[in-house]
Amino acid sequence: MFTTQTPQLRAGRREWAGLAVLMIPVLLISIDNTVLGFAIPAISTGLHPTGTQLLWIVDIYALMLAGLLVAMGSIGDRVGRRKLLVIGALGFGLASLLAAFSTSAEMLIASRALLGIFGATLMPSTLSLIRNIFLHDRDRRVAIATWAAMFSGGAALGPIVGGFLLEHFHWSAIFFINLPLIAIFIPAAIMLLSESRDPNPGRIDPLSIALSMLMLTPLVFAIKHVMADGVDVLFWVSIAVAVVAGAGFILRQLATPNPMLDVRLFANKVFTSAVTSNLLSVMGLAGFLYFGTQLLQLVLGLSPIQAALILIPGLITSIASGYLAVPIIARLQPRVVVPCALVLNAIGMGIVAFTPEHSVLGMAISFLILGIGLGTAEVITNDLILAAVPANKAGAASAISETAYEFGSVLGTSVLGGLSTMVYGSALQSTIGAKAGQSQYETLGSALEYAAGLGGSAGDRIAEAAVAAFDLGVQWAAGAAVVLVLIAAVLTTFGLKGAGRLLPGTKADSMESQAKDSAAAEIC
Numbered sequence: 001m002f003t004t005q006t007p008q009l010r011a012g013r014r015e016w017a018g019l020a021v022l023m024i025p026v027l028l029i030s031i032d033n034t035v036l037g038f039a040i041p042a043i044s045t046g047l048h049p050t051g052t053q054l055l056w057i058v059d060i061y062a063l064m065l066a067g068l069l070v071a072m073g074s075i076g077d078r079v080g081r082r083k084l085l086v087i088g089a090l091g092f093g094l095a096s097l098l099a100a101f102s103t104s105a106e107m108l109i110a111s112r113a114l115l116g117i118f119g120a121t122l123m124p125s126t127l128s129l130i131r132n133i134f135l136h137d138r139d140r141r142v143a144i145a146t147w148a149a150m151f152s153g154g155a156a157l158g159p160i161v162g163g164f165l166l167e168h169f170h171w172s173a174i175f176f177i178n179l180p181l182i183a184i185f186i187p188a189a190i191m192l193l194s195e196s197r198d199p200n201p202g203r204i205d206p207l208s209i210a211l212s213m214l215m216l217t218p219l220v221f222a223i224k225h226v227m228a229d230g231v232d233v234l235f236w237v238s239i240a241v242a243v244v245a246g247a248g249f250i251l252r253q254l255a256t257p258n259p260m261l262d263v264r265l266f267a268n269k270v271f272t273s274a275v276t277s278n279l280l281s282v283m284g285l286a287g288f289l290y291f292g293t294q295l296l297q298l299v300l301g302l303s304p305i306q307a308a309l310i311l312i313p314g315l316i317t318s319i320a321s322g323y324l325a326v327p328i329i330a331r332l333q334p335r336v337v338v339p340c341a342l343v344l345n346a347i348g349m350g351i352v353a354f355t356p357e358h359s360v361l362g363m364a365i366s367f368l369i370l371g372i373g374l375g376t377a378e379v380i381t382n383d384l385i386l387a388a389v390p391a392n393k394a395g396a397a398s399a400i401s402e403t404a405y406e407f408g409s410v411l412g413t414s415v416l417g418g419l420s421t422m423v424y425g426s427a428l429q430s431t432i433g434a435k436a437g438q439s440q441y442e443t444l445g446s447a448l449e450y451a452a453g454l455g456g457s458a459g460d461r462i463a464e465a466a467v468a469a470f471d472l473g474v475q476w477a478a479g480a481a482v483v484l485v486l487i488a489a490v491l492t493t494f495g496l497k498g499a500g501r502l503l504p505g506t507k508a509d510s511m512e513s514q515a516k517d518s519a520a521a522e523i524c
Helices: 013-034 037-047 051-079 081-100 105-133 137-168 178-192 206-229 233-255 263-267 269-299 304-310 312-329 334-354 360-387 391-437 444-454 456-495 511-523
Strands: none
Touching: 013 081, 013 105, 013 137, 013 178, 037 051, 037 105, 037 137, 037 269, 037 444, 051 081, 051 105, 051 206, 051 391, 081 105, 081 178, 105 137, 105 360, 105 391, 137 304, 137 312, 137 360, 206 233, 206 391, 233 263, 263 269, 269 304, 269 334, 269 360, 269 391, 269 444, 269 456, 304 312, 304 360, 312 334, 312 360, 334 360, 334 456, 360 391, 391 456, 444 456
16 A cells, blocks of 8 residues: 655745644643643632532543543544634633633633633644654654644643742633634634644544544543542442443444444554553642642742742743654664653652652753653644544544543543542541531642631631642642553553554664655645
């Protein structure tokens, strides 16, 4: 199949301008994924959510993204990726306004769900358009490095922007930042992006979409429920629904000639290892941002803007390491670089997990190291994922990659955030007794607000107990993240054997890979 070789066209000014336009929705999605970080204390005291509702406020966005990315990638392949981008951007702006004017925890959860739905229309088109715009392997790697840098950089930038806005405005201001970006993006996309679609798209499959949501949503609910209430009948029912729906989804994809999600791609161990690496590394980042931003403000006493500044070195290194990964991978095998990057992630988390007393400097160093590892791994794994498929199937591969990102974000908040919340509640209850079951102790923010209102020695005792309990929860969650990332490092060490054959430009670059890229260029 891959026998015809043609010169790969280098990108021109229009292509690079198109890349700049595509970075706007990437920033929108990644910033909104983490911008709530520094707003959590303000939302806790403003809307008074329960601990579970607070997790849902953070998680529902990424959950809807994860559940609908594959479906939206398939729709974009069918109706046109640029068209879907523009429609999604309009909806994203309207949902942002609804979130900004939320007056209850339930309304904010619903608004964040809408943001996730429209966000799912944006993400698959960005990476698949990059695969179709940039035909030359070097241009594509630089473009993917830019995409990864913007994605990880935007994830780190979210709390920084949120911290700045919260210093001067109401917490709802964090949703208004989407509007000027959307106003710039829509006309620029129409002018600079060419329409792109799959010439042989799969049909829109409502049943597969429903099965994917029935797989993910009960699973996340079960994780949150077991952290809050332990193992009970509701937990097992949720797990059973998720397993049955997941099995039904996989069987339906295998039985369909042109499936919504080509699960056969996971038979390629390089593809699977790269996707797993993305999921677990983002899971660690999401957990860090969930508990780290609260720790900086509520435990270490920083203002939102001061806490945001602590993350800037990590943001810079995350972006820089993504670009440095391009020349590094030209000399070293992916199976060496990716595990080493994941070990750096583990070291960054380990500083938080095993430091007896947290400090501002320790948190800054932790995020700095985490940024280096994350930025390096993302560029390489995304190039591996895209190189494994022909250009006309880039939408499906992109959707799988981005689903791993978003589901990793969901799991990071659900598992690691839920673990920290569970340990916090247990430790606080053992310290102050039955009062820990009351609503004012649901979150650290509400506990400190209650303690301040109570005043005196009793208030001081409650505040000290709440801070100590939260600090213990953070250590447990960070320790769990270390274990998960080290597991990913071991898996990629063995799973990325032969990955050089899928990554043009490395020393292991083979004629088969070059021929495959040439054929993909012809398809474009």
